[in-house]
Amino acid sequence: MMTRPLIGVLALQGDVREHLAALDDSGADAVGVRRPEELDKVDGIVIPGGESTTMSRLLQVFELLDPLRERLRGGLPAYGSCAGMILLASEVLDTRPDAEHLGAIDMTVRRNAFGRQVDSFESDLEFEGIIGDPIRAVFIRAPWVERVGPGVEVLAQVPAAAGEAAGRIVAVRQGSVIATSFHPEVTGDRRVHEMFVDLVRG
Numbered sequence: 796m797m798t799r800p801l802i803g804v805l806a807l808q809g810d811v812r813e814h815l816a817a818l819d820d821s822g823a824d825a826v827g828v829r830r831p832e833e834l835d836k837v838d839g840i841v842i843p844g845g846e847s848t849t850m851s852r853l854l855q856v857f858e859l860l861d862p863l864r865e866r867l868r869g870g871l872p873a874y875g876s877c878a879g880m881i882l883l884a885s886e887v888l889d890t891r892p893d894a895e896h897l898g899a900i901d902m903t904v905r906r907n908a909f910g911r912q913v914d915s916f917e918s919d920l921e922f923e924g925i926i927g928d929p930i931r932a933v934f935i936r937a938p939w940v941e942r943v944g945p946g947v948e949v950l951a952q953v954p955a956a957a958g959e960a961a962g963r964i965v966a967v968r969q970g971s972v973i974a975t976s977f978h979p980e981v982t983g984d985r986r987v988h989e990m991f992v993d994l995v996r997g
């Protein structure tokens with residue numbers, strides 16, 4: 796069994812450092828990934844938040860799009876937060892027509908779904924498979940999930956107290972790929988990253 800798996804953080808754009816720190820705290824060796832050779836070595840990959848259309852373009856510029864698709868098809872465990880969730884989706888609404896995504900989770904995601912009035916907000920969530928206190932979820936121009944395929948497990952939804960967005964799906968898992976609309980890397984609570992590191996070990 797791998798004790799400290801090697802987990803890459805896609806380091807083209809976005810909140811890379813926060814994920815590296817969270818993974819390190821969660822029992823993984825964490826490295827930034829910018830080149831196909833670096834991608835070859837990792838046991839799992841995190842796709843951070845940022846701007847999904849920009850990351851899509853940079854994936855092509857850095858010649859990582861096809862190698863990443865290939866590794867995901869081969870079963871590489873992955874975790875995407877926010878823009879990373881968008882990139883992992885099989886279908887994306889309200890994006891640019893030329894934006895690429897990776898199709899690692901059978902789901903339809905809407906970008907910037909929570910609307911202009913509530914660009915950023917926080918909420919406490921029940922998260923399937925995580926025991927103890929609820930998870931503090933920080934949403935920043937976040938997507939939500941509008942459709943999940945039959946193989947996709949819903950891990951978290953916006954709670955009733957959040958008003959109009961109540962019930963929206965904000966965390967999912969398909970096999971060894973997970974995605975959250977929100978940013979656990981900014982809160983200091985490592986339980987989502989620990990869940991991912993466990994998935995990679997498994």
Ligand code: GLN
Pocket residue numbers: 843844845846847848876877878879881906907935936937938
């Ligand atoms: N709105 C961004 C996008 O569409 C995602 C925001 C984020 O990652 N915090 O890619």
